[in-house]
Amino acid sequence: MLNFSYSKLKSSHEGPWIMLDLLMLTLLIINLIWLLFDGLFGTQAFKSILDSISPALISAYTPVHNNFVLYDLAFVIIFLTEFCVRWVAAVVRKTYVRWYFFPFIHWYDLIGCIPLGGARIFRFLRIFSIFYRLQKYQIIDLRNSAIYRFTLFYYDVLVEELSDRIVVKVLTDAQKDIAAGSPLIDDISKQVLATRLPILTQWLSSIMVHIGESIEHNNHGESVRNHVQKSVGKAVRGNAQVSTLKILPVLGTTIEKTLEQSVTDIVTQSIINLLKDITPDKIDDFVEHGLGRFSNEDHMLDQEVLIIVNECLELVKQHVSQQRWKDSFSSQNNSQDTSVS
Template sequence: MNSPDELPGHKPPTRAWRAFLIYDILMMVLIVVNLLTIAIDHLMFTNIGLSAAQFIGQTGWVYEYREQLHPVVQTVDEWVTIYLVIELLVRWLVAIVFRHHHRWFFFPFIHWYEFLACIPTFRALRLLRAIVIGYRLYQLGYKVLPDSWLKAGRFYYQVVMEELSDRIVLTILDGVERELKTGATHHHLLHQLVNSHRVQIEQAMGEVLQNNLATALQAQQQQIAQGVGQIVSKAISDTPELHRLLRLIPVVGSLMEQQLQSIGQRLGENITAGLIEPFAQPATTKQPVNAAINTSASYLGQLRIDTPALEKLVESLVFESLDVIRQQVKIQHWKLDQAVQEDLERATRKPISVPDA
């Protein structure tokens, strides 16, 4: 056990510090003994205590205790309660004089369990005072309890807190889902949710279009332009009115038709390339989304979601998000941590095989 003198960087304790330390230890012992006597006193007035006495053949002990020792225990508990009240008021006065807290009335809120423990009905809260003192001694280097007990206590504390928090979160999620499904204002909430994230929607749409559409257009720009040019050329050749008109021109009519088809094809290719070029511009450090795609994303981000399909999509995303969170909350992480700890302990206990010389 490390004493405070052995702790690194700890100043040698003064007489006042030792006096407070001894007082804390005595208070912890007093509270524990007081709670034990109260628990035994209550046990003696239950059928369990009487049955246990009958089992060992000492029923007279129970009746003797009820008649003689019970009044003594009650009197001692009353004096202990009076002492705790006086001690608490003195500590409050000291905290006010020496300005231990920002406001004088903060003390009752910080030590709420001590104030409630002065009420006989809430005597069990005195155990919290003993736990606080024990924890303070543990921080100072005094092992009030064995390490195995502290480890088990931390483990079960984490289990209880995780299970309680999980139940609270699941209840809240169920309430949110029920409100969204049955409430009359869920459409307004969904619209408000989308409206408050329109800037993020625009940015996300711009990045998606830049990473997918711009890249695809850049790779297929030549093929698309050639395809459109061929379509224009075929459209010219498939126009019977133009074909008949050119046939009326002797000698050069067929040549003009070929030239028109070639010109139309090049026009189609150039126009298509010009239309694709702004959208196919690659991203840069200063401009992660090109201007054309940014304009399109801004327009898409401002779309209204009054259509049934969009409203259904948003509702589906919200409900599935709640389900994902619910499934994640249901995972008992303390079991996973326990399994990992057991694996580590087995690995450390595994004997190391030494190769034969």
């Protein structure tokens, strides 16, 4: 159902332009119907039908048909005049960044003014542009109309089918590159990570220092210190040599608790110092001398990573290939069946 809002028309301050749109819409419908009639008039079958209805109609319209281009030029002049008026208004309002953008954005209006059979089809797009402007200012509401829902559904179907095939094609090409021995891991390491290594090491160093300061803080690091204390206490109590201290009367238990607390403090402070002392230079040295040395097993691991990536891409392709519009279509049919019953 098409809802017309007169209040939105007044509040939009676009009254003259809306009236112009409605006028152009009327002329477009008349022109398109006339184009259809004139095209059918050129066929012998349609003439036979008209002759059975009224022979005089054929005689009266034949001169118009022979000079139809001249009649169509009258509409073309009106359409071109309206196009120029809107162009000037767009320049005055600075609707677009450059004054010459208007004819490129509204190319269908310009091409539709060409009085040739192939170009006249673009006049249909003028109708859609007019309805779009009316919908934009909320003067009409097409969302509840059957035509709008029908068009939106099949538009979504078209976009989903096209986008799915494009995504699957891109992922398939990526899989082919990986299967052909594409040095993906090396490229990521050299072109992505290596160029940003100073920033990454600085960031990692800052994170480490922040963690160390958090552990050192009386409140923030309490959970970490408690965990270290439990771990050290468990290790101390499980140590055979320390357990012999319990043999000493009175002092054995005290020595064990003191030793446990001392080891806990030493371990906690060592972790704090280790984290706070990590600098970007030390991380660079670790990456260069530690991570930079790869063995044959490491290269085999790289291949396994590429296989994992390939399998992930295959799963993504399967997920993308699912035609969700069919589920939507089925749900719509089910809802319609429920409402009918």
